[in-house]
Amino acid sequence: MSGAVQDVGDRCYDAAGGVNVGRRDFLMRAAGVGAFAYASFRDDAIARVLAADRSAGGKSATELAHNERYWGQIQRAFAVDRSVINLNNGGVNPASRVVMDAMRRHLEFTNQIPARNLWKIQDKQVETVRQRLARVFGCDPEEMAITRNASEAMEIALYGLDLERGDEVLTTDQDYPRMINTLKQRELRDGIVLKTFPFVNPPPSLGYLVDRFVEHITPRTKAVLMSHITTYTGQVFPVREICHAARERGITAIVDGAHAFGQIVFDGGAIGCDFYGTSLHKWLHAPIGTGFLHVRRDRIADHWPLMAAAEPKKNDIRKFEEIGTHPAANRLAVAEALTFYEGIGPARHEARLRHLRDRFAERLAASDRVRLYTSLAPEQSCALATLGIDGVDPADLAEYLWRKHRVLVTTIKHERVEGIRVSPNVYTTPTEIDVFCDAVERVMEHGLPS
Numbered sequence: 001m002s003g004a005v006q007d008v009g010d011r012c013y014d015a016a017g018g019v020n021v022g023r024r025d026f027l028m029r030a031a032g033v034g035a036f037a038y039a040s041f042r043d044d045a046i047a048r049v050l051a052a053d054r055s056a057g058g059k060s061a062t063e064l065a066h067n068e069r070y071w072g073q074i075q076r077a078f079a080v081d082r083s084v085i086n087l088n089n090g091g092v093n094p095a096s097r098v099v100m101d102a103m104r105r106h107l108e109f110t111n112q113i114p115a116r117n118l119w120k121i122q123d124k125q126v127e128t129v130r131q132r133l134a135r136v137f138g139c140d141p142e143e144m145a146i147t148r149n150a151s152e153a154m155e156i157a158l159y160g161l162d163l164e165r166g167d168e169v170l171t172t173d174q175d176y177p178r179m180i181n182t183l184k185q186r187e188l189r190d191g192i193v194l195k196t197f198p199f200v201n202p203p204p205s206l207g208y209l210v211d212r213f214v215e216h217i218t219p220r221t222k223a224v225l226m227s228h229i230t231t232y233t234g235q236v237f238p239v240r241e242i243c244h245a246a247r248e249r250g251i252t253a254i255v256d257g258a259h260a261f262g263q264i265v266f267d268g269g270a271i272g273c274d275f276y277g278t279s280l281h282k283w284l285h286a287p288i289g290t291g292f293l294h295v296r297r298d299r300i301a302d303h304w305p306l307m308a309a310a311e312p313k314k315n316d317i318r319k320f321e322e323i324g325t326h327p328a329a330n331r332l333a334v335a336e337a338l339t340f341y342e343g344i345g346p347a348r349h350e351a352r353l354r355h356l357r358d359r360f361a362e363r364l365a366a367s368d369r370v371r372l373y374t375s376l377a378p379e380q381s382c383a384l385a386t387l388g389i390d391g392v393d394p395a396d397l398a399e400y401l402w403r404k405h406r407v408l409v410t411t412i413k414h415e416r417v418e419g420i421r422v423s424p425n426v427y428t429t430p431t432e433i434d435v436f437c438d439a440v441e442r443v444m445e446h447g448l449p450s
């Protein structure tokens with residue numbers, strides 16, 4: 001994210017005026033509440049964040065990561081089913097109550113007279129969301145297309161490039177399968193060449209990942225694709241360095257940021273990529289079916305949209321959004337998700353995610369039967385960790401955890417990674433993590449019941 005919101009006590013940008021305001025003022029303005037109205041907002045997620053903020057004192061993000069009083073308020077801002085323990089937040093996240101309420105409100109309004117309310121009123125309001133997303137990511141609003149998810153964003157990036165027969169696109173063999181399939185389809189249709197390379201989990205350093213990319217670049221490489229955070233192990237890639245190495249060789253740099261936006265704090269503008277796609281229903285807690293594609297300004301005109309536009313080579317970012325009639329409610333409620341996220345503060349949000357992840361990863365990794373595929377070094381990972389247990393099939397373990405304990409994790413089976421991927425979120429309680437750890441330790445002691 002842009003350096004705008006960095007740490008406890010830092011200031012937040014006011015979307016309307018563009019001035020810096022305190023986090024509490026920001027929340028009050030965003031919710032449009034004065035003291036009286038605030039009292040009647042008690043169950044609202046924004047009010048929860050305000051209450052939490054009062055208990056935060058002047059603590060740093062890392063100190064606050066342990067403060068259960070603060071995070072208890074945040075947990076209650078989500079109406080999730082506590083009879084199950086959801087440790088698969090890497091797939092898709094629940095939205096907070098305030099986001100769900102906003103989405104319902106917007107949908108009701110659309111439904112009153114759709115042809116007018118959707119096209120004449122709500123579509124115009126999406127421009128505010130574009131501005132706010134651009135501000136948090138760190139780019140110009142005219143470089144920000146709102147999409148339905150990271151997949152759509154990345155397909156626009158990958159299919160819209162002019163490539164000739166024999167041109168190479170380089171990526172890792174742990175990039176997201178859909179993006180790899182997209183490039184395989186271009187191999188079949190256009191005769192391009194997809195080049196992938198492996199890397200070890202966890203990598204010895206971030207520099208190793210830069211070197212792996214650079215050593216596979218050839219004179220025919222026209223584009224590189226990298227995940228900012230990988231799907232299999234939650235590995236953070238040094239995207240800035242890789243994009244720099246690519247662009248100084250005249251190679252297009254494309255970043256799949258599906259997991260990064262809302263999980264870790266970064267300045268999107270400083271990455272220096274040509275394209276950056278993400279989902280907002282993963283770590284931003286936005287409604288399901290939201291994402292964005294950032295396109296560097298000087299790449300917009302030449303890039304083909306996925307669905308034909310009247311002027312495909314127009315220099316207008318909105319040409320990538322011409323997908324026919326689709327709901328505005330999801331997109332508009334992204335504004336509430338941003339307010340909620342900025343209200344907590346991106347640095348606090350990131351520190352809490354890492355704290356919760358460390359709680360299970362450090363405990364379970366103490367056993368020499370556990371193999372951690374994810375480095376716990378803060379620069380290499382955040383909310384996710386993937387671990388394998390010697391002698392235990394990960395799919396059987398995941399199935400057992402769900403059937404017996406109602407704990408949801410993801411099974412990862414890749415040539416180089418076999419384990420369960422565990423991803424808590426800010427609404428997860430430490431007790432829920434402990435229940436999961438107890439269950440795994442019992443399996444290590446007694447094996448899986450047959």
Ligand SMILES: Cc1ncc(COP(=O)(O)O)c(C=O)c1O
Pocket residue numbers: 090091149150151152175176227229230231256258259279
């Ligand atoms: C690295 C990566 N890219 C893209 C995606 C696709 O995200 P979505 O299904 O929200 O489009 C995922 C989903 O997990 C992912 O992990």
